Amino acid sequence: MGGEALGLIVYLDGRFVPEEEAVVSVFDHGLLYGDGVFEGIRAYHGRVFKLKEHIDRLYDSAKAIALTIPLSREEMTEVVLETCRRNEIKDGYIRLVVTRGKGDLGLDPRKCPNPTIFCIAASIQLYPPELYQKGMKVITVPTRRNVPEALNPRIKSLNYLNNILAKIEANLAGVPEAIMLTQEGYVAEATGDNVFIVRNGVLMTPPPHLGILEGITRNTVMDLARDMGVEVREAVFTRYDLFTAEECFLTGTAAEIVPVIEVDGRPIGEGCPGELTLELIRAFRELTKVEGEPIYR
Template sequence: MAKDPVFYIDGEFVLSQEAKISVFDHGLLYGDGIFEGIRIYSGVVFKLDAHLDRLYRSARAMWLTIPLEKAEMKAAVLETLRRNGYQDSYIRLLVTRGKGDLGVNPKKCPKASVVIINVQVEPMHGHGKADGITTIISSIRRQAPDSTSHEIKSLNYLNSVLATIEANRQGVDDAIILDQRGFVAEATGTTLVAVWDGALYAPPLTASILDSITRRFVLEMAEDLGYPVHERDMTPFQLLMAEEVFLCGTMGEITPVRSINDQEIGSKTPGPITEQLIAEYQNRRKDPKNGTPIS
């Protein structure tokens, strides 16, 4: 029988079966909170410092005071991992506005709540690594950058949930979402990169997308391998005409896209550049210089 993992909740380490938060927590009531998803490979926490930096930037942007200093948060993550002893696993780190009343006013929440979940999970779209995944271009649009900002990794994922429902109803693996201007933004839980003529093209951060740590790592890795990298607006037509398309994110790593709206992408999935990047990512993700050892 699999052991019951240990979670961290507001300074205490508890078994997952005993983990509790208040029903008055504004993270539950209103999605008022932030999170990070972090992978652990062979005992190395991949890009932990970068994830913590983004967490604290998100908190600052939404006037959320995290009750731990960054060094204390890092220590709590590592101690949670040590207690579970997994060499390969996933961390979901959440900070909610905390317990309040049934109103939306954050003033009624005196202290934020910190939750660290550590489990072993299967990769997102793991079945698509070899042959690619099927997608649609969703009718749901990403919110405009002057509304709910996707630069904040918020608990409110309704936009992605609706696009995922649309993908489910059409029998495909994922949905690609456009921004308010009609340019390509990202997928429901990952960012997106296209390949033309031996160069990589990624939607810019101004296209209502998350500043993905995996995206940044993959683009830098591609430059190291000698590929030109461009961040620019991309139309749906340009995306459909790409030679290769792949998604990248913490859970899915690099996942090739086989089709969009039933139209095949390129002549082979994964394409040669995507295939090389997947292999290089596998090599680099366990390197201690790209993360923080648990012990």
């Protein structure tokens, strides 16, 4: 794959430029205030996985913050595909970003007449490969997930400080990921991934209204599980349910499906990746071989 570290070609506001020329103004409100939205998207085997769903979520996030994207969905789709082509991507990671654009030092978005759009196609490895075989240990953290009434987590915005604070707590605890709770103490999501548990043979994940990002991989895994005949529920649950679950795993675009074998020092199930988790990993990887928008035609 091209563009591993240097020499990337980046889409920026209608042009494809070398990465060293892909710069935005220090007055851009995406930089100054985290005012903007983004998507992380994966490419597998020369196809962009679930591209329509990612584009739809990008536009939904933008609408929620009253940000008008100056490209149509079809044009944005082509931006993603052409960025992949220019970087000779077959398997990789795409970051698509729309900021409020250049303004002044005030908050007022009306001072930002032109949104900034950029797209990067490169590579990513979120977790080491052995975690997918052996599973990971995680903790729950004191930092609570943003309440939907303040900043709805369904908006995939550039403001990730809430998640970063929880990630810092995970780092200090020596684990790769942290699970965040709602203000009421219910399980919400990890710092960058959705959370699933298996209890009494039922696959459970928190509902979007609780204050989570409705993940593309999350929804795909739910569909795969239903196809297997597994009962799937969007349900509210607590740390107790985590501790006593038969299985637990996280899902995300970059992470895909990663087993969790310990939460707050309590082993999950037998302390190894569960049978359903491993079956879903296999099914997901098979799906990525055949589904997606072709990059090269």
